[in-house]
Amino acid sequence: xxxxxxxxxxxxxxxRVMQFPRLKEAEAVKLEESTGRVLAQxxxxxxxxxxxxxxxxxxxxxxxxxxxxAGEGSPVWLQVLGTVAAGDVWRGCVERGQAVKIMTGGAxxxxxxxxxxxxxxxxxERDGALYVQIKRKVKTGExxxxxxxxxxxxxxxxxxxxxxxxxxxxxxxxxxxxxVPVFRKPVVAVIATGSELLDPSEPLAPGxxxxxxxxxxxxxxxxxxxxxxxxxxxxxxxxxxxxxxxKALEQADLVLTTGGVSVGDFDYIPAVYQExxxxxxxxxxxxxxxxxxSAAERNGKLLFxxxxxxxxxxxxxxxxxRPVIRAMxxxxxxxxxxxxxxxxxxxxxxxxFDRFVRGKLSFSGGRLYAAPSGKDKSNIxxxxxxxxxxxxxxxxxxxxxxxxxxxxxxxDDQEGTGQWR
Amino acid sequence: xxxxxxxxxxxxxxxRVMQFPRLKEAEAVKLEESTGRVLAQxxxxxxxxxxxxxxxxxxxxxxxxxxxxAGEGSPVWLQVLGTVAAGDVWRGCVERGQAVKIMTGGAxxxxxxxxxxxxxxxxxERDGALYVQIKRKVKTGExxxxxxxxxxxxxxxxxxxxxxxxxxxxxxxxxxxxxVPVFRKPVVAVIATGSELLDPSEPLAPGxxxxxxxxxxxxxxxxxxxxxxxxxxxxxxxxxxxxxxxKALEQADLVLTTGGVSVGDFDYIPAVYQExxxxxxxxxxxxxxxxxxSAAERNGKLLFxxxxxxxxxxxxxxxxxRPVIRAMxxxxxxxxxxxxxxxxxxxxxxxxFDRFVRGKLSFSGGRLYAAPSGKDKSNIxxxxxxxxxxxxxxxxxxxxxxxxxxxxxxxDDQEGTGQWR
Numbered sequence: 010x011x012x013x014x015x016x017x018x019x020x021x022x023x024x025r026v027m028q029f030p031r032l033k034e035a036e037a038v039k040l041e042e043s044t045g046r047v048l049a050q051x052x053x054x055x056x057x058x059x060x061x062x063x064x065x066x067x068x069x070x071x072x073x074x075x076x077x078x079a080g081e082g083s084p085v086w087l088q089v090l091g092t093v094a095a096g097d098v099w100r101g102c103v104e105r106g107q108a109v110k111i112m113t114g115g116a117x118x119x120x121x122x123x124x125x126x127x128x129x130x131x132x133x134e135r136d137g138a139l140y141v142q143i144k145r146k147v148k149t150g151e152x153x154x155x156x157x158x159x160x161x162x163x164x165x166x167x168x169x170x171x172x173x174x175x176x177x178x179x180x181x182x183x184x185x186x187x188x189v190p191v192f193r194k195p196v197v198a199v200i201a202t203g204s205e206l207l208d209p210s211e212p213l214a215p216g217x218x219x220x221x222x223x224x225x226x227x228x229x230x231x232x233x234x235x236x237x238x239x240x241x242x243x244x245x246x247x248x249x250x251x252x253x254x255x256k257a258l259e260q261a262d263l264v265l266t267t268g269g270v271s272v273g274d275f276d277y278i279p280a281v282y283q284e285x286x287x288x289x290x291x292x293x294x295x296x297x298x299x300x301x302x303s304a305a306e307r308n309g310k311l312l313f314x315x316x317x318x319x320x321x322x323x324x325x326x327x328x329x330x331r332p333v334i335r336a337m338x339x340x341x342x343x344x345x346x347x348x349x350x351x352x353x354x355x356x357x358x359x360x361x362f363d364r365f366v367r368g369k370l371s372f373s374g375g376r377l378y379a380a381p382s383g384k385d386k387s388n389i390x391x392x393x394x395x396x397x398x399x400x401x402x403x404x405x406x407x408x409x410x411x412x413x414x415x416x417x418x419x420x421d422d423q424e425g426t427g428q429w430r
Numbered sequence: 431x432x433x434x435x436x437x438x439x440x441x442x443x444x445x446r447v448m449q450f451p452r453l454k455e456a457e458a459v460k461l462e463e464s465t466g467r468v469l470a471q472x473x474x475x476x477x478x479x480x481x482x483x484x485x486x487x488x489x490x491x492x493x494x495x496x497x498x499x500a501g502e503g504s505p506v507w508l509q510v511l512g513t514v515a516a517g518d519v520w521r522g523c524v525e526r527g528q529a530v531k532i533m534t535g536g537a538x539x540x541x542x543x544x545x546x547x548x549x550x551x552x553x554x555e556r557d558g559a560l561y562v563q564i565k566r567k568v569k570t571g572e573x574x575x576x577x578x579x580x581x582x583x584x585x586x587x588x589x590x591x592x593x594x595x596x597x598x599x600x601x602x603x604x605x606x607x608x609x610v611p612v613f614r615k616p617v618v619a620v621i622a623t624g625s626e627l628l629d630p631s632e633p634l635a636p637g638x639x640x641x642x643x644x645x646x647x648x649x650x651x652x653x654x655x656x657x658x659x660x661x662x663x664x665x666x667x668x669x670x671x672x673x674x675x676x677k678a679l680e681q682a683d684l685v686l687t688t689g690g691v692s693v694g695d696f697d698y699i700p701a702v703y704q705e706x707x708x709x710x711x712x713x714x715x716x717x718x719x720x721x722x723x724s725a726a727e728r729n730g731k732l733l734f735x736x737x738x739x740x741x742x743x744x745x746x747x748x749x750x751x752r753p754v755i756r757a758m759x760x761x762x763x764x765x766x767x768x769x770x771x772x773x774x775x776x777x778x779x780x781x782x783f784d785r786f787v788r789g790k791l792s793f794s795g796g797r798l799y800a801a802p803s804g805k806d807k808s809n810i811x812x813x814x815x816x817x818x819x820x821x822x823x824x825x826x827x828x829x830x831x832x833x834x835x836x837x838x839x840x841x842d843d844q845e846g847t848g849q850w851r
Binding site: 060093176185 | 465516518596599602604607626632633634637643644646653666692767771772794818835843
């Protein structure tokens with residue numbers, strides 16, 4: 010099959026695939042299983058915080074007026090009626106000359122309008138009754154957390170599209186969200202094409218190599234937040250490849266293949282797209298590695314034809330599939346965050362194409378540095394392990410020298426950004 | 431119960447708990463389930479890469495000697511014997527005047543010692559035989575990937591203690607690690623103490639609030655890489671608290687409680703430690719928030735008594751429990767990475783204690799910036815949601831002004847560091 014291959018810029022390729030992500034439906038998950046999921050609706054406070062007047066300290070709930078005459082040399086003694094612990098409610102009223110011992114978080118008894126901290130008092134028992142000594146004047150309202158002081162009822166707490174972390178879990182718990190509305194995780198199918206591929210469990214055989222890209226993609230899908238579905242490896246035949254892609258389309262929201270997109274005699278992905286009647290979005294991108302990265306759309310589902318070359322496959326996923334997946338998950342900021350960093354190694358050879366070099370971002374003295382993570386030879390897997398960013402080297406007539414400021418796409422970051430750049 | 435509380439510095443508290451982490455035993459997990467796990471042994475390459483001589487391009491495998499006379503004006507024609515695809519082995523020998531069409535990754539046929547790229551050739555059929563035209567001299571060894579060119583057999587590939595990511599999964603797959611030796615995940619029990627606590631599913635009741643810390647901790651345990659086990663919430667009684675902690679000690683490798691560590695009348699954690707015969711490690715730290723953070727050790731298992739205050743609980747977990755958990759997981763770099771960033775807001779009030787302010791780290795123009803993530807009032811949960819770092823403000827006689835360089839502990843980072851500072 011001969012194919013017209015017209016390279017398009019990376020930004021355009023991103024834009025073409027980002028037309029298609031369909032938001033997944035909402036589902037309810039238990040709060041304790043919601044970490045890493047994305048909120049499917051805005052969340053509002055369901056009550057004020059605090060929702061009752063309470064003491065922020067261990068101390069004594071009193072009427073401030075009882076201490077009007079109190080001073081260092083003229084202590085007042087208030088009768089301690091009892092104790093209100095956190096979670097308790099004092100059934101009774103505090104009057105002048107009286108006090109109720111109160112624990113941090115305890116509800117203020119009726120009648121009391123101030124708290125004096127325990128450290129400033131002294132208790133004494135007399136004639137079977139308990140008294141507390143106070144040596145200073147306390148103001149009305151002192152040491153009281155008032156209803157709604159921190160938040161009002163009905164305030165917007167969290168926006169739809171927020172990824173849930175430990176902090177948001179605390180907020181959801183506070184307001185009684187035992188179940189949380191989240192978007193369903195997209196199911197992302199992975200198919201590795203290539204007659205040369207062995208499963209990792211298979212012994213080596215002449216001419217064969219292990220399928221590493223398929224497993225790498227499963228892990229990249231996990232990092233993106235979606236649910237990976239491994240369809241398997243297929244021989245380089247149109248029939249087998251087509252059958253696998255069809256199966257994947259039935260079971261998944263998005264289909265990733267690796268391999269079979271080049272111009273070799275056994276590269277069947279373009280033919281598979283044609284057989285399926287999928288609309289091609291691109292089959293060549295002005296970038297290295299990954300220039301043969303392809304994408305097509307069928308009934309709103311995207312098919313990504315990633316390169317069979319490990320680093321090209323890796324980069325192709327991060328640049329094109331990840332933002333689509335994160336948009337499907339409902340994230341408002343689906344793109345990888347792009348930051349600036351000082352390049353730590355020379356790339357002196359000019360390259361007409363935009364290059365994406367797997368790199369390691371590091372910090373020193375308040376500044377960001379990026380170094381390529383190992384030899385960036387496209388057929389070496391070892392450089393992938395330490396990578397936590399992609400260094401962006403725009404194509405042009407000059408190389409890049411150590412010390413230059415370059416753009417870097419963050420891979421481990423969860424925050425993301427709302428625009429490709 | 432009266433308790434001597436002697437504050438110790440944060441670094442000393444960290445050091446005290448870091449004596450105890452016990453490495454978990456190794457277990458084998460499937461490669462596709464190994465992401466986020468920690469390697470329990472060094473991993474070596476099991477074969478050279480490539481492990482057979484292969485072609486890096488689509489082209490023709492030839493004897494270089496066949497092209498000795500080739501030039502722009504004097505093309506040579508070689509007979510094409512057939513095609514070797516990736517995964518195939520050519521059964522036969524290539525001699526002078528012959529060629530075998532070869533696909534990227536295909537094994538070099540016997541006799542062939544060079545590959546000419548397809549783009550530089552032209553095929554033609556004559557009298558039922560296929561010929562390829564070559565117009566340039568090809569050198570012996572040209573365009574051949576040699577055995578061991580990228581890696582030798584027996585090279586150290588990944589170190590024990592490495593956290594597995596997409597790149598390492600690819601490496602493990604390449605070398606046939608269908609199962610991966612990893613350390614068992616520590617099981618971390620979470621108990622929320624407090625008679626005032628309601629489950630998120632329970633309706634509000636007078637004097638009560640929802641248990642947010644327990645659920646927050648479950649999420650923090652997940653982020654640390656361990657397996658959370660929710661024991662539940664308990665009333666503020668010695669009996670109930672003790673029973674829950676005993677249960678947790680039976681089922682878990684590490685026990686976290688939140689609440690009950692202050693000096694209130696219903697703070698039973700110190701008494702629980704005493705009842706259990708646990709060795710106290712500290713019960714007061716010179717820091718804010720979280721000064722009452724406590725820890726004890728019993729038969730090599732650690733018990734952390736985190737504050738009931740949400741931000742103190744959060745900070746206490748990240749500073750003390752997380753490095754312990756990550757050391758138990760076998761990570762060589764269990765501490766949160768500490769970087770420098772420019773403070774974006776004033777903290778002008780001097781504070782004698784080290785402060786840890788939940789913050790948001792951001793990047794601009796190649797520099798790091800840190801801002802407190804919302805109001806840092808300790809009883810407000812809202813500031814926790816955006817936090818991706820802890821801003822470290824050492825105690826002293828002066829405040830901190832916007833523009834100062836401060837240390838920041840990274841919370842989402844997986845890389846970590848080998849030393850507390």
